[in-house]
Amino acid sequence: MPRSVGLDALAILGGRSGAVLEDPPAALYWFIASGHGAEWNVAGTRVLGAESRLVIPPNRRTQGPGPHWRVCPADGMWITDAAALQAALEDVTSPQGVAAR
Template sequence: MNRPCMESTMTSRAEQWTPPNGPDPVALQAGEWWDAVRVPDTIGERALAFLGGHSGAVIQDTYSTLYWLVTPSAAASWNLRGVHVLTATEGVATYLGVPPTHRLTRPGTYWRVPFTQDWYLTDPWRLYKALVHSTLTESDAAGEGSR
């Protein structure tokens, strides 16, 4: 897939990161190489569609929750309903189960959008716009269902 160039959101240190090599996902700490943006499947599916080819790698866990990887601290101030940012905070370590690059399907945690060394961080501004759109769309759908 031909991907557009990343804007200046990827640091040289982040470019060096690679997922684990073993057969199973490994719990890795957020905040050093990347932060993870955790989104429930209903919002996440809309965000994936909105982003199209502009999404970096995405992890999907056994509960269908989606996780985008972004530059550390890039999403720390986000306050969107249903969206949670996994990052380093003072005195608290936050972990994400990261699958090896070969896990591309279920069962278990896998890469919903495959990891590639040159394109795994999602541009935080694009992701934020996609999530705002997706949370508003979900709110509209919920409102219509209650009428």
């Protein structure tokens, strides 16, 4: 998703977020359980499928250049609850959320 939207969603999720990959300059990626993206419908975002490829940096790489962790996958915490992520993104992209930014 676009970095600007993702940062706002991350602020809403707080400690409920799993690992978040940042690929500068413009994208953030969350990991959700397989199969939970089938009904995903959040404007400005998309779900990558099993055939998609991402460059995964070392677990503690938190700065660029290049892909790095915005939220490290600590203690195996990779997955974010898809419903919570979708709700956060809907809050951010709703007319009220856009007006608040």
